[in-house]
Amino acid sequence: MRVLIVDDERLARAELRRLLAAHPDVTIAGEAANAADAIDQVAQLRPDLLLLDVQMPGASGFDLLQALDDPPEVIFTTAFDRYALQAFEVNALDYLQKPIQAPRLAAALQRAARRLSLHEPAPTAVPRQLFIKDGERCWFVETGRIRLFESDGNYARVYFDAERPLLLRSLNQLEERLGPRFVRASRKHLVNLDHVRSMRAGDGGTLLLELTDGMRVEVSRRRAAALRAAGL
Structure with a gap:
């Protein structure tokens, strides 16, 4: 499972890298510090999953998703619990509040793997x-x-x-x-x-x-x- 980390905080990205190291089936495809960079990386890297911060300077995680023609699966990672309801309305895989706990991340990654295994193959040009x-x-x-x-x-x-x-x-x-x-x-x-x-x-x-x-x-x-x- 190829993951793109999107968070404006360098230490938050480093912590996610540390936590993901315990999951050999997960590959970190890249990192982005803002929505504009993430849009480019999604197009280039085609990750299976975004670990996505909600509140970032310039454009939020929701703004990022709105700009994508074919968004990957998403696990939200944020320090702000007021976004939880909105996150679940978008049918995200999970909503992890910082500081992120290893068992919660592991459970969210398992759900991501199950959902990705159910995806039917489709031409890459057609959004799922x-x-x-x-x-x-x-x-x-x-x-x-x-x-x-x-x-x-x-x-x-x-x-x-x-x-x-x-x-x-x-x-x-x-x-x-x-x-x-x-x-x-x-x-x-x-x-x-x-x-x-x-x-x-x-x-x-x-x-x-x-x-x-x-x-x-x-x-x-x-x-x-x-x-x-x-x-x-």
Whole structure:
């Protein structure tokens, strides 16, 4: 398991290195002292796991995750317990409060190994999950759970489970990254075909898609023709 340590405090990074030395199955892929450096290292090193401080100068750990197209698994490490609830809302593996205790870290690493073993192999170009921060609420969402993206100004509204948060991404950006199972229905909608229950002809050469939650999405005439040509 390849780990990237992200913490602005040099002594905190050194302590994590010391604790991780007791785990031969863990490789420290790199270290970053701020979010900007971490973004570059995630892209270059492709770690399996982040040991991530929450509060850092310039940009927080949550800001870092929001900037990543395909965030790794995360264990938060921080001195501030007020962030605990927000951390667990994002479905992080664990939240370790400093000073970090060796047994707590060991248990968190075991959970990380179990979750990573369940990941299905996927093309590296296709994100397995997205991090979404909308106000004070945050989520890690596996892309397969997302039914629909809906354009909302400079944002995309994300439909998954019973949630409808906003993501600071354009539909064009999402379409480029998410692979062939997500199809552009119109300027306003990007649909996950795995969540389409039925498809029928609409007016003027359009198509009407009914999603698994009962929502209906109209496919524009031009894009309907492309879908038919692709055999969908």
